[in-house]
Amino acid sequence: MPGGKGGGGLYAENDYDDEEYDDFMDYGDQYDQYDDPAAAPQQTAKPSVKSLAGPKSKATQPAAAAGASALARCLCDPPPLRHSGRPQRGAKKKQQVSVIYPNAPPLASPQADPVQPFGFDTPSPDDKVLQQQQRKGGSHQLSNDSTAASDRSARAGAGAAGTASAASPSNGLSTSEQGQKAARATPVNAAAAELDSMRLNSHAEATTSGAPPAATPSKLGRPLQEFRLEPDLLRMCEEADRTGQEGGGGSKPRLHLVILGHVDAGKSTLMGRLLHDLGLVDQKQVHRSKQAAAQAGKGSFAWAWLLDERPEERARGVTVDVAVSRFETAQRAVTLLDAPGHRDFVPNMIAGAAQADCALLLVDGSPGGFEAGFDSSAASTGFGMAASSGQTREHAQLARSLGIEQMAVVISKLDTCGFSQARFEEIKAILLPFLRQTGFRESSLRWLPAVGPTGQNLVGPPTEPALASWFQGPSVADAIDSFQAADRDIHKPLRMPIVEVFKSSRGALCISGKVEAGVMKIGSSVVVIPGYEAGTVKTLEADQQVVQLARAGDRVDVTLADVNTSMLTAGAVLCHPDWPIPLVTRVEARVLVLDVEVPILRGQQVILHAHAAREQGHVSALISLLDAKTGQVAKQRPRALGKGQTGVLEVTAARTFAVEQYSDFRAQGRIALRDGGRTLAVGIVTGLPCLLP
Numbered sequence: 001m002p003g004g005k006g007g008g009g010l011y012a013e014n015d016y017d018d019e020e021y022d023d024f025m026d027y028g029d030q031y032d033q034y035d036d037p038a039a040a041p042q043q044t045a046k047p048s049v050k051s052l053a054g055p056k057s058k059a060t061q062p063a064a065a066a067g068a069s070a071l072a073r074c075l076c077d078p079p080p081l082r083h084s085g086r087p088q089r090g091a092k093k094k095q096q097v098s099v100i101y102p103n104a105p106p107l108a109s110p111q112a113d114p115v116q117p118f119g120f121d122t123p124s125p126d127d128k129v130l131q132q133q134q135r136k137g138g139s140h141q142l143s144n145d146s147t148a149a150s151d152r153s154a155r156a157g158a159g160a161a162g163t164a165s166a167a168s169p170s171n172g173l174s175t176s177e178q179g180q181k182a183a184r185a186t187p188v189n190a191a192a193a194e195l196d197s198m199r200l201n202s203h204a205e206a207t208t209s210g211a212p213p214a215a216t217p218s219k220l221g222r223p224l225q226e227f228r229l230e231p232d233l234l235r236m237c238e239e240a241d242r243t244g245q246e247g248g249g250g251s252k253p254r255l256h257l258v259i260l261g262h263v264d265a266g267k268s269t270l271m272g273r274l275l276h277d278l279g280l281v282d283q284k285q286v287h288r289s290k291q292a293a294a295q296a297g298k299g300s301f302a303w304a305w306l307l308d309e310r311p312e313e314r315a316r317g318v319t320v321d322v323a324v325s326r327f328e329t330a331q332r333a334v335t336l337l338d339a340p341g342h343r344d345f346v347p348n349m350i351a352g353a354a355q356a357d358c359a360l361l362l363v364d365g366s367p368g369g370f371e372a373g374f375d376s377s378a379a380s381t382g383f384g385m386a387a388s389s390g391q392t393r394e395h396a397q398l399a400r401s402l403g404i405e406q407m408a409v410v411i412s413k414l415d416t417c418g419f420s421q422a423r424f425e426e427i428k429a430i431l432l433p434f435l436r437q438t439g440f441r442e443s444s445l446r447w448l449p450a451v452g453p454t455g456q457n458l459v460g461p462p463t464e465p466a467l468a469s470w471f472q473g474p475s476v477a478d479a480i481d482s483f484q485a486a487d488r489d490i491h492k493p494l495r496m497p498i499v500e501v502f503k504s505s506r507g508a509l510c511i512s513g514k515v516e517a518g519v520m521k522i523g524s525s526v527v528v529i530p531g532y533e534a535g536t537v538k539t540l541e542a543d544q545q546v547v548q549l550a551r552a553g554d555r556v557d558v559t560l561a562d563v564n565t566s567m568l569t570a571g572a573v574l575c576h577p578d579w580p581i582p583l584v585t586r587v588e589a590r591v592l593v594l595d596v597e598v599p600i601l602r603g604q605q606v607i608l609h610a611h612a613a614r615e616q617g618h619v620s621a622l623i624s625l626l627d628a629k630t631g632q633v634a635k636q637r638p639r640a641l642g643k644g645q646t647g648v649l650e651v652t653a654a655r656t657f658a659v660e661q662y663s664d665f666r667a668q669g670r671i672a673l674r675d676g677g678r679t680l681a682v683g684i685v686t687g688l689p690c691l692l693p
């Protein structure tokens with residue numbers, strides 16, 4: 001329900017506790033019935049949150065009874081997968097997904113694989129469907145909702161074609177087919193324009209000049225269910241598990257930790273000091289940083305400058321890009337992602353948080369500091385979100401929507417108010433209900449004070465008597481040690497979203513990112529999507545050490561051989577050649593609308609964020625409004641989706657981009673829609689409707 005309570009005012013009025021959270025983890029089960037049309041006869045747009053991992057943990061309970069929040073309902077992970085023997089959820093829909101690989105070269109020969117690969121010497125079932133559709137002359141649409149979108153395009157085309165098609169109704173075609181025929185007949189129709197734009201603007205067309213022509217205009221990857229990790233890679237993984245040597249970090253569980261919070265909350269300072277206290281930064285570096293900060297008249301930024309090394313960051317006194325450092329605590333090998341807090345750099349923060357397993361949320365505890373970072377009632381810009389709405393709120397919402405479940409809330413700067421326990425408790429009392437409504441379990445949150453500049457409560461208990469007198473909880477290092485490392489998702493095709501492209505000291509073009517699924521070794525065949533650029537892994541480095549193997553969960557620098565380097569861009573995805581990530585222009589997504597003042601309408605311009613990719617686009621259809629309590633369709637084709645509402649919409653991007661259904665790969669199936677520096681909505685991809693060439 002919009003206009004909730006507490007800190008956010010965004011969500012359903014019901015708070016939920018851990019028990020309820022577990023209930024809404026089963027929320028997706030409600031959608032299972034929709035696979036059977038008879039079970040939900042009134043339903044035409046069916047939400048399809050599905051999962052492919054692991055057995056179910058507990059019996060289904062209606063989320064309605066649980067009273068879960070709208071964000072939780074919309075975003076939290078759906079229940080784990082059924083076991084074998086039962087059809088995978090979404091299998092039907094997935095087979096229908098269409099993907100486009102402009103100028104796709106022939107597939108690289110598959111690795112040793114127990115599954116007999118399809119030779120592409122005869123038409124595949126998909127090719128047959130395609131040919132059939134081309135004979136019929138229609139664009140391929142998948143779900144009911146997409147069909148509606150197709151019809152809209154076709155109608156637009158028919159409209160543009162004037163009365164020609166309307167004047168010849170007796171040609172034996174359905175209304176939709178007439179529309180599509182008309183759409184093909186005129187250059188100004190919406191469908192053709194969209195197709196043209198895909199061709200003209202796709203990454204592949206823009207960058208693969210001279211590439212061999214595609215063997216076929218479109219290729220689908222093999223079904224996910226057929227994937228088996230190659231035996232040699234499996235052996236290497238088992239060996240790496242035994243020795244704990246590959247992927248860096250020795251035998252300690254690996255964590256990807258992002259530092260979030262409003263601008264100037266103290267993130268870089270705290271992390272700079274933490275690295276020092278853990279012995280990773282020597283006195284010489286600290287001295288150099290102190291000197292540079294003092295010379296620039298910004299002495300208080302000395303610790304922050306250990307991480308903020310770029311000249312513009314030092315000039316502005318704010319973090320611009322995500323700084324990556326690595327360190328070890330007693331129990332964990334940590335890849336630290338220090339995200340920018342300034343609202344101008346939220347896209348960079350999204351790229352950082354998308355790779356993280358857990359987060360530290362820094363909250364400024366100084367008088368007025370917390371309020372400035374959390375306020376959403378500041379003056380309006382006249383459109384969209386409040387102009388100065390705090391990034392504490394936005395970061396927490398984005399972090400949860402990007403899959404982060406474990407978080408430590410670090411209240412900084414309490415030295416400015418005499419280490420007041422009352423201030424600590426006041427902030428916690430406001431923030432906790434908001435975080436619960438956002439979808440965090442209370443048991444997955446830690447609360448602690450820390451002072452970066454003096455190192456209070458970073459490693460070991462506080463020494464400041466005024467703080468030690470009332471706080472006996474975890475230090476920052478303890479909180480990090482308590483985070484659970486994510487499971488390595490190795491039994492899936494390779495996925496590594498490219499976060500950064502840079503020249504190595506040896507002059508080679510390196511790509512860097514976190515392997516989200518699968519495994520690769522030196523010599524592995526890979527493909528870069530978009531562009532369908534095939535190559536071979538030449539070198540792998542983790543923690544600045546050469547490694548032979550990179551598994552899901554490892555952050556690695558990779559160089560590729562035999563690849564057109566112009567295809568290596570942030571937002572592209574390194575994939576297994578036989579199971580590439582879908583490349584689409586449109587996504588259907590179930591979203592929660594955040595703190596917007598003006599509802600989302602059809603045609604709304606957005607920047608679509610998915611993993612490390614960003615594309616311009618627009619909301620091309622509002623498919624349904626969902627009931628906040630039950631998740632069922634409350635209204636088909638609503639005119640608008642307002643603040644706090646959950647709905648299904650379709651976004652069309654200006655160019656093709658790589659994304660997948662959340663039910664297949666969670667990390668690549670989460671999206672955020674932003675416009676004008678504000679996050680409008682967050683959600684998960686439920687379908688990939690797409691026109692075929």
Ligand SMILES: Nc1nc2c(ncn2[C@@H]2O[C@H](COP(=O)(O)OP(=O)(O)OP(=O)(O)O)[C@@H](O)[C@H]2O)c(=O)[nH]1
Pocket residue numbers: 261262263264265266267268269270300301304317318319339340341342362412413414415416450451452453
């Ligand atoms: N008194 C006090 N000052 C602090 C504390 N933590 C940080 N500061 C100061 O706050 C200012 C901003 O700190 P940064 O570490 O740059 O903040 P940030 O959150 O990293 O900023 P962005 O990355 O730009 O969002 C600096 O002047 C710090 O010295 C603290 O616990 N107490």
